[in-house]
Amino acid sequence: MSAAEFITVSNKNGIATITLNRPDLRNAINDQMRAELIEAFNEAGADKEVRGIILTGAGKGFCSGGDIGGMRARLDAPAGEVAFNGWKRQQSTHRGVAAIHGISKPVIAAVNGAAFGLGLDMALACDFIIAAEGAKMSMSFVKRGLVSDGGGMYFLPRRVGLAKAKELILTAKVVETEEALRIGMIDRVATPEALLEQAQAWAEELTIGSPAAIALTKEIIDRTFESTDEQVFSMGRKAQAICYTTAEHRKSVEDFLNKTSK
Template sequence: MNYEYIDLRINEGVALLFLNRPSKHNALNDQIRHELLNALESITNDEKIYAVILSGNGASFCAGGDIEAMAKRLDLPAGEVAIKGWKRHQEIQRVITLIHNMPKPVIAAVNGPAFGLGADLALACDFIIGSANALFCWSYIDRAVIPDGGGMYFLPRRVGMSLAKDLIFSGRRIKSEEAMEMGVIDRYSEPSDLLENAERWANTFRGTAKPAFMLSKCIVNKSLESSLEDIFAQSNMALGICLSSLEHRTSVENFLNK
């Protein structure tokens, strides 16, 4: 599929997915959201892809929502604003859910500013590697709106409740050093090495047993909302699937043959 605002490259099983609207700092308008959704669905269904890297072309990761598009939406008839906004947010949430539930590891390689929805896109990934140019800001409060990209769910789980409130309520910007200290990002990279380091990280998942990974991710994603008994119950069912998988049989046989 040809995209205008998405740059999708496949490199030996690693999908490199770039937001490609650099003149607008990769701000998300309707078209780029549609294309991102289609690209994520394609990656999800491609069995040859075992890891995903999400980044941005140009100087920015993602500036969040397109402010010019916001201004145009204010001119809609009053009776259309709410329902069209609801439909748009449903699509945003589908994008975030696809990233969060992707049955393969997703690494955000944050090359520059990640504001508002852009910051939430990074949080939805399993891991975040940030360059020295990375800059995070949950800037929703500056537009008199609330985070609609999962930030109020993901951010407290990364940094704790108090720091999450600080970042969401203030809309202040944090550079990569502070983001690393807080736990917003997991690894740091020099800008020139960012993609190389992200790909090196992605390659550590090459050969990972897919059933075990998918089931583990599904359970861990729900662990903070679940009791120990719930996790045991889910693990018991998942383990039954793993024990009957070809990957498990092959792993045991390879170990014994050594």
């Protein structure tokens, strides 16, 4: 990855940890950080040595949401340009969320502190969420007169159900880890000191299988709620045909047959 100012990337045992790195601003997202985040995910997706990804934040917070400087610039724009400029910025936001959600490798959000607004949307875009004890989460958009624009209206109902998602979005309620775990907003809780260690171990566990099988499984499951049973079956048939041709499948069958023939 080219030099980045607001994103850091490290690798351990095939797991890339992508860290939002503006700790003085609780990792608020600005345009440059978003571009660096997209680049980091694209590079991790293309790197055959990377099997899984952890997304976390530097310092005390995961991500406080969109940078207030961008909001101020939006208000200062000429009235006739506000809507079109906003549309273009939204495209950039959605490219960032799509880079997280659309990657073919398992992604765990390690929420080390506050995840508000767009920060929570980004965590929800990951496949799994583990949060540190004491972390707080909020769909805080209505407090700024805005709608959830980073995918939260898509991802949150799939985790907590439609009515609960509406309640959390419309009230901007701050949810702490125990409640978040109880309602299914997050999947696991860890102590702050053990958060990244447990995320690493979980990521390694999730990536023991064939990369092709994992990627195809993710693609199909992510479409399940929008697809009919026959569409899912059809996607599964095609995915299985691809898996039949992989080196991992061939080796596993040969190993099994060799063991049983002894």
